[in-house]
Amino acid sequence: MLSIVATALDIGQTALMTTAPPSVSRTARDRARAELTEEIKAVARRQLAEHGSAALSLRAVAREVGMVSSAVYRYFPSRDDLLTALIIDAYDAVGERAEAAERASRNRGVDARWLSVCEAVRAWALAHAHEYALIYGSPVPGYAAPEATIGPASRVPLVLLRLLADGVAGGEIVPGETPAMSRTTRSDLAQLRRTAAPAVPDAVLSRGLSVWAQLLGGINLEMFGHLHNVIRDYDAFFTLQMRRACEFLVQGV
Amino acid sequence: MLSIVATALDIGQTALMTTAPPSVSRTARDRARAELTEEIKAVARRQLAEHGSAALSLRAVAREVGMVSSAVYRYFPSRDDLLTALIIDAYDAVGERAEAAERASRNRGVDARWLSVCEAVRAWALAHAHEYALIYGSPVPGYAAPEATIGPASRVPLVLLRLLADGVAGGEIVPGETPAMSRTTRSDLAQLRRTAAPAVPDAVLSRGLSVWAQLLGGINLEMFGHLHNVIRDYDAFFTLQMRRACEFLVQGV
């Protein structure tokens, strides 16, 4: 997902352009097509939010839009393609939230920014449970994530990587002891550093991936019911956990 | 999921008894029924493993078993009930692996036992991707986990909680500084300690939940493709991350 992160965003955006043409369309037909495409997506997103991805029915969407089912296939070649469009939108939505949260707290410390991003991601997840499940839960049936998703999917990780870079540059994040790791892992981290987080040492990158796993893992545990009857005050618990994760990330201890 | 953990296992097991009667059945009909129930589950598990949960078709299962679809409804009142049976089996399978791994390394240190359990869970996940997605990915459509699943679902967490208790008792896990937490959270942790991990201080319980999130989060990242093109040597990376998580758990630093 983070692959070739530097150029991923551009790829993602140009890929998006195919579904949402550049502002003004030339012909009336094109404009109508763009509008209908967007309306179909909107209706589908509503149905997804209400009944979940498995219950997303192309026919039901068509009915609500006021078309016959076969007409929808002029816009999305298959149900999976419609789902893919929703996935991309979801990645973009949560990515935008994370970026906004980071932007809003930019002048504060790394820990405050980290916490702000975490809360933003969780808030979006709570408000869009089914969309969250779509992108961070199990992938749908035989569905393999197409190229067009990797750009949007990289937005949140990119925010965190920027945070790492800033924290290291500002001296807020202390590298700490570098754990022993295989040659391949070292090379993987080097590649990651090269594309998205220059000057961030292996130890910090490794801890960054840890807290990334902790963030998504924590939200997953909560949202998929694994903390049911264990934790009551989810809000407080999440904040506690993410604060603790931040200490781990920053102090390297 | 961890609710009333002390009695959860018993509940889970008696619940299982309903699907798998106590060894010898009285009548021939009962025996045939038990056998057919098991065969249906076996076929369904095969189809689940091959094509994923969404593609699990009651009709296809019936075909393979050699029955007509309506006959299967004599054994499982709905597709969701069949899925529930598979979920319980999956929880039990991964729970059994985790318990076996812990048992096999019982005489070693907490870190070795922790790593052993982590590797066991991940190995099971890799070998049973669709079943893993079923229990630790997004829950299926409108499906809400029934009571009968909480027992089996608690097995892996119980292994880890025992590990915490042992580590604290043996002095291998140092409590460290207790983070500030809300009254509710403190009470949640107290409840958890009361039911499954006596004498384990809040700080350690909190870190335990962190590494639990890190374990599942890490496996999720890997299995759901979020590390694609980022990490190549998944084995080494996972071990590195879990070793690091263990340091965090044990040293509390």
Next chain:
DNA sequence: ACAAACCGAGAGCACCGCTCTCGTCACGAG
């Protein structure tokens, strides 16, 4: 002005989950 591209409607195919009915057969009580 016209061919080509595009589009919506409709019918249809194979599949799905699930329900209902009906004949059969094993079981247990009398």
Next chain:
DNA sequence: CTCGTGACGAGAGCGGTGCTCTCGGTTTGT
């Protein structure tokens, strides 16, 4: 030992799904 009851498998059927194809009508670029 008989007989009623209940479990069982088969089959037909209902409404739903994804997807394909064909057929007219409209829009577009030339």
